[in-house]
Amino acid sequence: MKDASISLASELAGALVGIGAGSIRSILLYGSHMLGANPDRHSAVDFVVIVDEYRAFYAALNEAGELHRPTWLLSFMAGFLPPNAIAFAPDDGRNGIAKCIIVSRFHLERALGPDPPDHFLLGRLVQKVGPVYSVTVEDAEWVEQQLASARHGVLEWMKPYLDGPIDAERLGRRMLEVCYGGEIRPESRQRANRIFESQAGHFREHFGLVLARGAERGVLVESIHHEADRTRALATYELARPASAASRRKWRRHFRKSKARATARWFKHMATFANWLPYVVRKVERHRGERIELTALERRLPLIFLWPRAIKVLLTRPPKELSR
Template structure:
């Protein structure tokens, strides 16, 4: 469920508060998600994963630029803000602090669209239906707003998951399958077993978030209650729905590929970050050549393709 950190994550809360102060009044909320929150084998210096919700892209980036926190030209960041939103940036605590966050910066309007019934891709939706915590908020009204948007995303899960469900299932089963589908819908530097680890770390979240969704669907007749806590689709997903979501995830994967190219432009020090993440999640040591370090866009592709093709492939495909 969507919780409030309330002192439970002091390092993340402090970093989020500093980010909000330097964001020139544009930050509405900072959400924590990902491996640090779920404690899925990050090291102590792993970056926090933040979604930073703003009401003004231009003002936010201007604020960071004043504090020399942007790491990229201001005009570039403003220009890319609405192309494959969100921009992803690196943010650190400064003054020798090791605290760092990987921030997905998104406007309230773009956040609502990404979690609505017709998302352009699954980048935010696949992350925000998982466990998150609010680590900074401008007001209680913003808390209420973001909870409403995320609860709406939970209610919509059954629509896009129906083509990937068969037999009877529980809320936890839907959550497990959801992660398999979402992980298959992106190019990620982790093994396929990562989806299982991430599910195990938040199985209770999916039970709490999705059981009311399935109960409501049973009342409306979309699913049938087979035994207590278990359900089945009242009718298989139509051919049109299967085609719609199959094409959606193909489009999402293409957009994920383009988004990686965008990350290289917006995320300072993206290359060591990706290498470190790949090493952490796969247990492999990765040594880049001097050419790969100097011109990764040209020389790193063969290694990246080989890496993706040789990952553990035990995960279920959508």
């Protein structure tokens, strides 16, 4: 993570905590600024904001003039396909904007647990994230426990998608392919590879332990290729037995359901995320490397007239990541 990203994230987190009136427990940084995955000056800082109680948090932001949505609406939407996503742009965004995923401790624990409702948070938080703020040491420890537990559970839902020898890096790469396939996204088909390269060290550090524990539990066995070549830097394993048919069905159903929920969540974000249309346009421009000019009708009534363009964007994703 570059110094500029650290400084921007710290400033935005500090401003958010100051406005939050004691309702924020912890803030995590994730996404392109955390990974150094081609953020530019228009890229939002991605936060997961863990709160005590939704209404108190939204009321504090509204009182400070930073929410631009009714408190009752955001509080109500928090229980429908959680989490909510909001824009935090102090001083009208002149010094940066944060895309904030707002989640309670209860909803976070459920999302990272063994039976998550979808993969929206789980797929993001088993990747490299950075603690930006915690109100107490106990809060910081609780968050790390949730993240560690989520990482240790990766093998359970990845078993149906593993074939042949795996090491920590291969597990991380394959996991990103599966998670990116579980959402409809505008980025290039190589985005998962770019994101992997940005955090290969994270996977080597954490997924090696995941694999070792899998071997201890009998889920994995050390690969004969690794037994024959002890000079390999990363231990290599294979599944002790293929995933059962029931497990394959369960997790394929899960990812189909997760994709449906993620798509439905778009409509929710339109209600909770102020100025969502310019944000989406900038994001698509950044990943496609082309200028997008919306028509007057698309700007005025996007829910009706933007669909043909959105479908075209999704069907014509660039084959390669753009370099900057």
